[in-house]
Amino acid sequence: MSSDPWGRVDETGTVYVRTADGEKVAGSWQAGSPEEALAYFERKYDGLEVEVGLLEHRAKTTDLPAKDAMAAIEHLREQVAQAHAVGDLAALDRRLTALTGVVEARREERKAARARQAEEARRAKESLVAEAEELAGSDQWRSAGERLRELVGTWKGLPRLDRKADDELWHRFSHARSAFSKRRKAHFAALDAQREETRRRKEKLITEAESLSGSTDWGPTAARYRELMRDWKAAGRAHRDAEEDLWARFRAAQDAFFQARGEVFAERDAEHRENLARKEELAAEAEKLLPVTDVKAARAALRSIGERWEAIGHVPRDARAGIEGRMQAVERAVHEAEDAEWRRTNPEARARAEGLTGQLQGAVDKLREQADKARAAGNTARAEKLEKELAGRQALLDQALKGLQEFGG
Known part of the structure; x- marks a missing residue:
């Protein structure tokens, strides 16, 4: 018979394990010595101890679900209870009991963590819903649309809540997105209609512009093109793919008219410059007539x-004002010379001037005589009055004499 602190083998080969409740049969051994029998059943205990240790490690360091951990604990507890091993089975049972507490604690921790996560997810989703509902009324179609797409991606990355709460929040979120999409669709449909109307208006402007492109009524046509340009700008923009083609046609019609007008004006300008050179020669010829010495020849x-x-x-x-001013100056000089000659040679005018x-x-002689008499008589006041009148008449006489000289007198 062989034994150790945790078990023994009797003479029949029966292997016993010692427990707090007394010895229990662990098994039998007929193939070898009692020592080999104890060693075999001790190795079975070591195997159980290793399994308990591995389970402890997994339960404490991994995300092993509590349900799976508890099932593994119960499985090992049954093996320990069956006592088919030699060793401190009570110690293994105590470790499994302690591990049960660890698993339960971790279950509660995970439950609390899931609750916190769910609350955080709920707040996050409520925040997403609030932002989506605010964006639903936005007119910033591009940025708001991009932001709503970002919110969908964020939503998908969040944990699900309980079905009722998650469905309610998703319904609000989806409704906000749908409302925005509906408004955006309506906006761009109206914009498309407006751009189509703009295209029709611009087609009419192009038709008129093309009909005017061959006109030679330069002034009124140019004015009408300016009005058409104002109407074009006021019409707004058509669809992008049509706008460039419309503008090219409208601009081509204008260019044809203004190019033709430019060519005509260039030819006219060259002619006008040549006319200016010829008139400058005539102005110089006219200026040689000054000063006028022979009125008849000058005229x-x-x-x-x-x-x-x-x-x-x-x-x-x-250049018009300058060149015409030179000729007008000569004409005035000749006209003034003619007036002077007429005054000098007119008999009636000479007679009136002499009279x-x-x-x-x-009158001057008479006033001078009266003033001298008054001063000689000592009547100073009368003398001064007469002398003032004399001065006025003398000035008129001097002017008349100057005019008379023009007649050669």
């Missing part, structure tokens, strides 16, 4: 210059 020469001037035609607008001069001379 004849100026008449000839004027006829050639009128035959030339228009000059550039910015006026004689009358004024008589």
